[in-house]
Amino acid sequence: MGRRASRPSSPKWPGEDARRSIALQLPSPLAPAYNPPFVDLALTEGLVKRIKAIYPGSFDPPTNGHLDLIERGSKIFDELVVAILRNPEKDPLFSVADRRKMLEAMTSVFDNVSVDTFDGLTVDYALRVEARAILRGIRAISDYEYELQMALMNRKLQPGLETVFMMPAEKYSYLSSRLVREVAQLGGSIECLVPDLVEQKVREKIDVAHKFANREQSAGKTPSEGKSKFRKKKL
Ligand code: ADP
Numbered sequence: 001m002g003r004r005a006s007r008p009s010s011p012k013w014p015g016e017d018a019r020r021s022i023a024l025q026l027p028s029p030l031a032p033a034y035n036p037p038f039v040d041l042a043l044t045e046g047l048v049k050r051i052k053a054i055y056p057g058s059f060d061p062p063t064n065g066h067l068d069l070i071e072r073g074s075k076i077f078d079e080l081v082v083a084i085l086r087n088p089e090k091d092p093l094f095s096v097a098d099r100r101k102m103l104e105a106m107t108s109v110f111d112n113v114s115v116d117t118f119d120g121l122t123v124d125y126a127l128r129v130e131a132r133a134i135l136r137g138i139r140a141i142s143d144y145e146y147e148l149q150m151a152l153m154n155r156k157l158q159p160g161l162e163t164v165f166m167m168p169a170e171k172y173s174y175l176s177s178r179l180v181r182e183v184a185q186l187g188g189s190i191e192c193l194v195p196d197l198v199e200q201k202v203r204e205k206i207d208v209a210h211k212f213a214n215r216e217q218s219a220g221k222t223p224s225e226g227k228s229k230f231r232k233k234k235l
Contacts (some may be wrong), residue, residue, distance in 0.1 A: 051079075052133075053133040054134055056122050060090075061194060062106060063172070063175050065137065066137075073166065074113050079112050080110075081131065086117050100117060123157045134162070134164070138166070139174070139175070140174075147165065184203070
């Protein structure tokens with residue numbers, strides 16, 4: 001047998017040059033990760049700033065005064081979070097869940113308004129949700145002293161957070177959740193003081209409480225302290 005002519009060896013692929021050029025195109029595992037430049041919006045002039053604010057309070061129940069402030073706030077802040085304080089020390093008329101549902105219904109027309117609940121320090125909550133401002137309402141000079149104290153304390157706790165005060169329309173300047181509760185309890189009309197859905201919920205609550213009180217009375221019991229919020233008649 002004659003010797004077979006040896007086949008030319010098949011060219012290896014990729015060759016050394018090709019291998020080098022592919023290696024250059026692939027990201028090396030040792031290459032530093034891509035870090036986009038850090039831009040602090042708070043310091044950048046000319047760029048759009050997105051300002052998120054919280055509007056904390058009890059909202060027991062939410063009133064037209066609260067709604068007026070929410071509407072004003074939604075116009076100047078990019079995002080507004082209505083934040084219901086979960087305060088175990090208070091004896092509220094409505095549960096936090098009920099207040100949340102009412103506020104969600106009342107604010108559904110505003111694209112940039114949401115509702116949340118929180119406990120603990122307002123400034124801690126504001127930081128957690130990355131808010132830069134706290135919105136509070138001032139109805140009359142009587143609100144001012146307390147609100148000023150609270151705003152200055154919050155500034156001490158968290159200097160980067162601003163408190164912004166807004167005034168409601170004059171027709172709401174005498175309106176408070178406490179007065180709404182008292183007027184309703186005494187059988188007065190709260191029609192123009194709260195949105196319709198809140199009015200209905202307040203009436204339901206008070207009817208239930210009255211039925212409960214009547215049942216207790218006919219059973220010869222002294223009305224229990226726990227229900228005293230329906231019987232306080234300050235007006
Ligand atoms: P809080 O217990 O924190 O005072 P409220 O629900 O009573 O909770 O009030 C929350 C915020 O809304 C406060 O800043 C209060 O001044 C403001 N506010 C309450 N009622 C009105 C109103 N009628 N008009 C404008 N602001 C109001």
